Amino acid sequence: MGQSMADERAALHRRSSGAKPHRLMQALYAIANPAGFTRLTRFLLPLLALATAIAFAIGLYMSLVTAPADYQQGESVRIMFVHVPAAWLALLTYTAMTASALGTLVFRHPLADVAQKAAAPLGAGFSAICLVTGSIWGKPTWGSWWEWDARLTSVLILFLIYLGIIALWRAIDEPGKAARAVSILTLVGAINIPIIKFSVDWWYTLHQPASVFRVGGPTIHPSLLTPLLVMGLAYLLLFSTLMIVRMGAELSERRIRRLLAIAAQDATATGHGREPAGRAA
Amino acid sequence: MSLYEQFGKYAPYIVSAYLVAGLTLGAMIISSVRKSLVARRRLEALEARGLKLRDDR
Numbered sequence: 001m002g003q004s005m006a007d008e009r010a011a012l013h014r015r016s017s018g019a020k021p022h023r024l025m026q027a028l029y030a031i032a033n034p035a036g037f038t039r040l041t042r043f044l045l046p047l048l049a050l051a052t053a054i055a056f057a058i059g060l061y062m063s064l065v066t067a068p069a070d071y072q073q074g075e076s077v078r079i080m081f082v083h084v085p086a087a088w089l090a091l092l093t094y095t096a097m098t099a100s101a102l103g104t105l106v107f108r109h110p111l112a113d114v115a116q117k118a119a120a121p122l123g124a125g126f127s128a129i130c131l132v133t134g135s136i137w138g139k140p141t142w143g144s145w146w147e148w149d150a151r152l153t154s155v156l157i158l159f160l161i162y163l164g165i166i167a168l169w170r171a172i173d174e175p176g177k178a179a180r181a182v183s184i185l186t187l188v189g190a191i192n193i194p195i196i197k198f199s200v201d202w203w204y205t206l207h208q209p210a211s212v213f214r215v216g217g218p219t220i221h222p223s224l225l226t227p228l229l230v231m232g233l234a235y236l237l238l239f240s241t242l243m244i245v246r247m248g249a250e251l252s253e254r255r256i257r258r259l260l261a262i263a264a265q266d267a268t269a270t271g272h273g274r275e276p277a278g279r280a281a
Numbered sequence: 282m283s284l285y286e287q288f289g290k291y292a293p294y295i296v297s298a299y300l301v302a303g304l305t306l307g308a309m310i311i312s313s314v315r316k317s318l319v320a321r322r323r324l325e326a327l328e329a330r331g332l333k334l335r336d337d338r
Contacts, residue, residue, distance in 0.1 A: 064284060064299075075291040082302040125309045132305075133298040140294050238306065245313045252320035259324075259332045 034251050037111060041244045048241040055234035062227035070224065079137040081227055084212070085235040086129035090158060091193060093123035093239065097165075098190040101183035111247070113179030114254075116186065117169055118246035122239060124162035130155060142206060150199035151207035154192055161189040175254065 063081035070077035097119050103112030134152065135145045146152065165182055172178035200209045211219045218225055285292045 075288045076294060078288070078291075078295050079298040082298055086302065121312070122309060125305050129302050129305045132301045136294050136298045136301070140291055238310075242309060242313045245317045249313070249317040249320040252317075252324045256320065256323050256327060259327045263327075263330075263332055 034110060034114075038248065038251065041248060045241065045244050048237060048244065052234060052237040052241050055230060055237050059227060059231040059234045062230055067227045068223055073141060076137060076140050077224065079133055080224075081231045083130060083133040083137060084228060085232040086126045086133065087155070088232055089235045089239055090123055090126040090130050090155070091196060092236075093119050093126060094158065094162075094186075094190070094193055097123065097186050098193070101186040101190075104179050104183045105187075113175070113183070114247050114250045115243070116179065116182060118243055118250055120162055120165045120169065120182075122242055122246070124159060124166060126235070126239075127155060127159035127162055131159060147206050149206045150203040151196065151205050154196045154199050157192055158189075158196060161185075161192065165189075175257075 059081070063078055067078065067081070069075045073080075097116050100112045100116040100119070103109040104116065131152075134155075138147070139145050165185055168182050168185060169178055172181060197210075199205060200207055212225070212228070220228065285296070288295050
């Protein structure tokens with residue numbers, strides 16, 4: 001089934017562009033279809049889950065035990081090890097959703113809207129962790145739980161966009177229509193991503209400027225940077241694992257909807273004395 | 282000296298932040314696994330009734 005779908009999409013690409021698809025595109029079509037995805041993830045999921053558990057165990061040990069106190073922030077720097085990776089993942093998730101929105105609207109890829117729907121609650125979770133842990137860090141450091149600072153406000157807006165996207169998915173029953181509406185909202189909301197990233201450079205903010213992903217390299221001492229990167233890896237692995245689980249669940253739900261539709265069709269056909277169309281022989 | 286004592290006046294903030302992160306990530310894991318299990322069970326139940334998609338035949 002997977003190979004035939006891949007061939008079909010490769011042929012569609014050939015017809016629409018008038019050219020033979022590149023080998024890389026053919027390989028992508030072969031893997032990136034629901035059946036290929038299910039086969040690949042059955043093998044990947046246990047490995048990813050194990051890697052996530054190991055990365056979190058090492059990351060937490062380094063964050064709470066081996067990392068030294070910061071010369072300015074003192075012990076409160078340990079909050080950074082859960083706060084900063086959450087911020088990175090909140091942005092990365094939205095960037096992935098933007099790519100999926102383009103995949104839905106432009107390329108009509110069969111997995112793009114599945115990925116978008118799976119990612120939104122994860123992005124909302126990471127944004128919530130970022131906001132709350134940032135607030136907890138802000139109280140002893142800035143003396144305030146919240147400031148209407150450009151960085152904080154733009155991350156709050158990101159969280160609200162995530163909630164809006166989740167609500168829109170739930171508000172529209174037909175998956176195709178919902179995917180198109182959500183894709184448009186996602187693309188509109190993408191304007192917030194560079195605003196979050198560069199808010200600390202464009203405006204005078206209480207939030208400190210970028211200290212890891214910046215031109216000229218990180219400004220953090222390796223003894224604090226290493227646990228931060230290990231926790232970042234742990235969050236990334238968790239995100240990948242949960243994406244696979246949620247995308248698998250979404251594909252199953254779509255299959256259930258199609259099966260129920262066939263069952264309803266069969267019931268109608270049987271009622272009118274015709275031969276059932278969807279039931280297996 | 283325990284870690285909590287070592288963190289001094291910041292200890293309640295550090296514990297709260299790690300609790301919030303842990304509980305939120307835990308909730309994300311539980312809801313994802315639950316969603317996956319529910320979908321798989323429903324699908325198996327439908328397939329046990331003999332329903333199949335045309336692609337499968």
